[in-house]
Amino acid sequence: MSLDKQPLIPPDLTHADISRRISDLVLNQPSPRAWKLALVISGLLTLMLLAGLGAVFSAGVGLFGINIPVAWGMPIVNTIWWIGIAHAGTLISAVLLLTRQPWRASINRLAEAMAMVAIICAGIYPFLHLGRPWLAYYLLPYPDSMDLWPQWRSPLVWDFFAIAGYLVFTFCxxxxxxxxxxxxxxxxxRTRAVQLIYAVLALGWRSSAIHWAxxxxxxxxxxxxxxxxVFSVTGIxxxxxxxxxxxxFHFTIFPPYFVAGALFSGFATVAMLAVSMRSLFGLQDLITRTHLDYLGRMMLVFALVVDYAYLQEMFTAWYSADEFYRAVYLDRWSGPYAPVWWGMILCNVMAAQLLWFSSVRRLPWALFSLGVIGNLGMWLERFQIVYTSTHADFMPSAWDSIWPTTWDWAIYAGxxxxxxxxxxxxxxxAPLVSMHDMRKQIHRRRQHER
Known part of the structure; x- marks a missing residue:
């Protein structure tokens, strides 16, 4: 069958086939060797994260590569990067649901799970960066006899409520x-214990008409x-x-710029997960190359928006005639962090243009590679924003080049x-493909055929 005409759902697939095929991945199918190997490697990296957390909590944030004038460093870079990945997962599922897009059924569960886990990873860094995480409750509007109320004019306080609210929403x-x-x-x-576990998780669901309504x-x-x-959290x-x-930093286009960057990195991550899971569990007929093509198109759309923001930034620096703003860009092009800026352009501008070709979008390994490159480019973007904007500010006496330490990299890898x-x-x-959404698409296809 021609790839251009490959259907989203195999024409001979029935409701019973969907239930059996996807549920067996959880209940009956043994774990592939590749899954076990990935589990061991990721488990070791998680232990590295725990070691890094223990070291920072005991020794302080001096272990990070942060110092005046770069007082934020990797914790803020990685917070922004992880939140960007999280946001696209929720937006993919929600917007495609509201617009009734049929290709949502195969990827929405991966997108929602990705969003949930990514926001947890993002929430780790602000507590680390506080230096005294046991005082994190100062951000809460708690009644205090010493009149130590939160500074409501600080965006850091807004961040706390935005991220916490988003975490609760994503879980629900x-x-x-x-x-x-x-x-x-x-x-x-098949076993009573497993039945009881999923009975508790199902909260008494009986597929009645009122339940479905x-x-x-x-x-x-x-x-x-x-x-x-999603837009409010990234905007804040x-x-x-x-x-x-x-x-x-002082750039009015940052809110939509950050939203577009978040969606680009998020779609890139969903594409990576879709390619990985279809290969790992043999789901080529459920997550088809047509799905990969649509994900590649969305990556291209938001990559172009991000590229426009880069042009807008450079134009603003030139047109404003602000010598300090112009100096920032000259430093980004030729200063100590120049490889970061040019690497960002290579990943987010030049490599992204390959997504114009449908043959590239439909090729799993090519889309996976572009997803990795896109995420690397977005991480470099956040790095150059945080570092290059502050390492050479208004006071030449404070200029310095600050680089991440081993602990920075260890916690990031963790x-x-x-x-x-x-x-x-x-x-x-849990099913990695939504069974009820797939069954719904089969029902709609049959109605359309009639």
Whole structure:
């Protein structure tokens, strides 16, 4: 069959086939060797994360490569990067649900799980960066006899509520979508213990008409809330930089710029997960090359928006005639961090142009490679924003070049391990493809054929 005409769902697939095929991945199919190897590697990286957390909590943030004038460093770089990955997962599932896109059914569960785990990884860094994480409750509006109230004008306080609210929303959105599938696993489980576990997780779901009516209504409401929540969290995060007077930070286009960058890195991560899982569990007929093509198109759209933001930044630096802003860009091009800037351009501008070709988008290994390159480029972008904007500011006497330390890299690698570890465990205890959404698409296809 021609790849251009490959259907989203195999024409001979039935409801029973979907239930059996996907539930067996959880209940009956043994774990592939590649899954076990990935679990061991990610587990070792997670242990590295725990060691790094213990070291920072005991010795302080001096272990990080942060110093005046670069007082934020890797913790903030990685926070922004992880939040960007998280946001696209929620937006993919929510927006595609509201627009009734049929290709959502095969990838929405991966996107929602990715968002949940990524926001947890993002939340680790702000507590580390506080230096005294046991005083994190100062950000809460708690009644205090010493009148130590939060500084409501600080974007850092806004971040706390934005990230915490997004974490709660993401968990509810993911768990709601899992309810019908947990019920299917409960009904198909062979042992009493497994039946009881999924019965508790299914919360008494019986597939009655009233259950489905309430489920569909709640799902639409959650999806409608997802878009403003995603845009507000990323927008608030960008205000940490935009409200300052530091050249390179003080840029009014940062909120939409950060949203576009978040969606680009998020779609790149979903593409990587889709390619990995279809290969790992043999799901080539459920996650087809057509799905990969659509993911590649979305990556291209947001890569072009990000590229436009780069041009806008350079134009603003030139047109504003601000000598400090111009100096920031000259330093980015030829200063000590120049390889970071040019690497960002190579990944996010030049390599992304390969996504114009459908043959590249439909080739699994090529799309996976471009997803890795895109995520690397977005990490370099966040690095150059945080570092190059502050290492040479208004005071030449404070200029310095600050680089990440071994502990910075160890904790970053550890969060990558934690992200992979949790996702690998998730796909063994919950369906990685939504059964009820796939069955719904089969029903719609049959109605259309009639």
């Amino acid at each position: 959105f993911l768990y709601l979508s899992l309810l019908p599938d947990f019920a299917t696993l409960r009904d198909r489980a 309430r489920y569909e209504r709640a799902n639409r409401i959650m999806a409608a809330l997802a878009a403003p929540i 995060l960008s205000l940490d930089l935009a409200v300052s007077i530091v050249p390179g 969060t990558l391990g934690l992200f992979t570890l949790v996702l690998l465990i998730f796909v063994r205890i």
